[in-house]
Amino acid sequence: MANTAVRVRLTRGASEGDVAALKAWLERERKLEALRSSGELEIQERAGTQDGQGQARPMGAGLDIMLVLIGAAAPKLFDEVYEQVKSGVRAWRENRRDVENGEPPEVEVAPDGDGR
Incomplete structure (x- = not known):
């Protein structure tokens, strides 16, 4: 099955504010915004219950x-969307890093074939 989704997971001390801020940032990326406007891309927040290894996620x-x-x-x-998301x-x-104190959370970007 072809990949039809990209999963972005914030780790290590990420707050809900970080998730919302990154989602808003990605929504404003020019290429992603154009795909959203044409109805070819949806950007959603979803509950993440597992870490990258399939283990239950700790508090966060x-x-x-x-x-x-x-x-x-x-x-x-x-491939184009995947590279744009990583960028x-x-x-x-x-x-x-420039506007807030401390290191930003780590972010994992990975293909996800189960977009729906």
């Missing part, structure tokens, strides 16, 4: 950001 924000590609073109767009996350972490 407990939310993942899912970028779900919609429609027949989804597999063709996946956006790097930019968000740099910006957060």
Whole structure:
């Protein structure tokens, strides 16, 4: 099955505010915003109950950001969206480091074939 979603998971002390801020940042990324406007991409917050190894997640924000590609073109767009998300996350972490004290949370970006 082709990947149709990108999962963004904040770890190590991430707050709900961090999740909301990163989601808003990604929504403003030019290419992602264009795909959202055309209905080809949805950006959602979802409860994250497991860590990357399938283990129950310890206390924390407990939310993942899912970028779900919609429609027949989804597999063709996946690599472009995946790279844009990784770039956006790097930019968000740099910006957060500049505007807030302390290190930003670690962020995992991974393909997810189960977008819905």
